[in-house]
Amino acid sequence: MSASVTLREAAEFLKANDHYLILSHRRPDGDTVGSCAALCRALRALGKQAWVYPNPQFTPKYAPFLDGLLAHDLAAGSRQQATDTPEAAHSVRHAVPRSDESPVTSHQPPADDPQAVDQFSILNSQFTVITCDIATQDLFPFGAEDLTADLAIDHHGTNDGFAARIHTDESKAACGELLTDLLPLLGVELTKPIADALYVAVSTDTGCFRYANVTAGTFRAAALCAEAGADVFGINRVFFETKRRPRLLLEAHLTEEMEFFADGVVAVSAIPDSLIAELGLTEDDIDDIAGYGRTVEGVEIAVMLREVEGGKGKISLRCSPAFDAARICARLGGGGHPGAAGASVPGGIPAAREAILKAISQEIEL
Numbered sequence: 001m002s003a004s005v006t007l008r009e010a011a012e013f014l015k016a017n018d019h020y021l022i023l024s025h026r027r028p029d030g031d032t033v034g035s036c037a038a039l040c041r042a043l044r045a046l047g048k049q050a051w052v053y054p055n056p057q058f059t060p061k062y063a064p065f066l067d068g069l070l071a072h073d074l075a076a077g078s079r080q081q082a083t084d085t086p087e088a089a090h091s092v093r094h095a096v097p098r099s100d101e102s103p104v105t106s107h108q109p110p111a112d113d114p115q116a117v118d119q120f121s122i123l124n125s126q127f128t129v130i131t132c133d134i135a136t137q138d139l140f141p142f143g144a145e146d147l148t149a150d151l152a153i154d155h156h157g158t159n160d161g162f163a164a165r166i167h168t169d170e171s172k173a174a175c176g177e178l179l180t181d182l183l184p185l186l187g188v189e190l191t192k193p194i195a196d197a198l199y200v201a202v203s204t205d206t207g208c209f210r211y212a213n214v215t216a217g218t219f220r221a222a223a224l225c226a227e228a229g230a231d232v233f234g235i236n237r238v239f240f241e242t243k244r245r246p247r248l249l250l251e252a253h254l255t256e257e258m259e260f261f262a263d264g265v266v267a268v269s270a271i272p273d274s275l276i277a278e279l280g281l282t283e284d285d286i287d288d289i290a291g292y293g294r295t296v297e298g299v300e301i302a303v304m305l306r307e308v309e310g311g312k313g314k315i316s317l318r319c320s321p322a323f324d325a326a327r328i329c330a331r332l333g334g335g336g337h338p339g340a341a342g343a344s345v346p347g348g349i350p351a352a353r354e355a356i357l358k359a360i361s362q363e364i365e366l
């Protein structure tokens with residue numbers, strides 16, 4: 001059973017309990033990471049034990065904000081109390097991997113060892129589990145799928161009620177924006193480390209205050225962070241101004257090779273696996289590349305093609321409001337939202353290119 005709670009009730013729950021494990025979502029972004037880090041520090045400021053679950057998909061970009069907060073050391077300690085067998089020690093290491101042991105390109109679960117799941121039920125019984133920015137249990141991080149959440153703090157209208165208590169507020173551009181309201185209710189001061197984490201959350205979920213989700217409240221949250229000493233310039237530079245050289249080379253390649261159709265309304269790009277290997281690209285480099293074609297003036301339908309498992313071609317589509325990406329991808333058995341959708345077809349990138357051009361040609365003459 002799930003109950004919707006006010007922010008004040010969420011604060012009372014957090015003050016009343018202890019020994020927290022905080023979960024970020026799968027394919028973590030700045031909002032989930034920044035919110036988890038800020039909440040963890042806030043709970044510690046109240047004298048609570050609090051740890052961030054070491055999501056195996058955390059990428060190096062976020063490491064500075066998670067320093068000292070990850071639960072792998074604590075999990076190893078719990079294991080020693082729970083059992084002495086070397087097998088169990090092995091399973092804990094798999095279930096709660098150190099983030100620095102995981103390749104950043106990994107999308108695989110750390111282990112499918114059933115003992116790892118057992119170990120998590122032990123851990124689960126000891127923790128009060130809080131989620132930040134998670135809309136559905138399917139998005140629990142790898143290794144934590146079987147945990148049950150005691151409180152979900154979120155800003156998705158689609159939050160599906162997986163937690164015992166849920167506070168979700170769609171009016172907030174970021175989960176981190178919501179947390180700037182939670183801190184005073186907890187009686188926790190907005191310190192510089194908390195402000196840095198929350199500024200990462202709010203700035204990244206709004207494309208540095210450019211997206212349609214930005215409100216006056218978003219700027220107020222950012223102003224609070226700036227007043228508390230957040231490194232606004234440094235964070236903006238890392239997340240919005242600079243890129244790794246492999247990414248720059250990828251953009252050069254895409255710029256050279258981009259195909260245009262329908263008088264420049266449609267742009268098609270492809271990133272074969274061989275290019276990813278050749279340029280040394282990581283997921284940090286390419287997680288937002290699907291919309292690259294739309295950075296060109298006049299483009300309203302951007303297509304990005306990649307290779308996925310089983311020799312399939314993966315299509316990512318980004319559309320401006322004049323077109324419906326979900327409807328176009330539905331013709332190929334895919335789906336998504338009007339602005340962003342996807343589909344996969346057999347036959348790799350060449351077949352995917354042909355299929356998506358055919359599907360788009362039903363909307364606009366190519």
Ligand SMILES: [Mn+2]
Nearest residue numbers: 031133175205
């Ligand atoms: Mn978010």
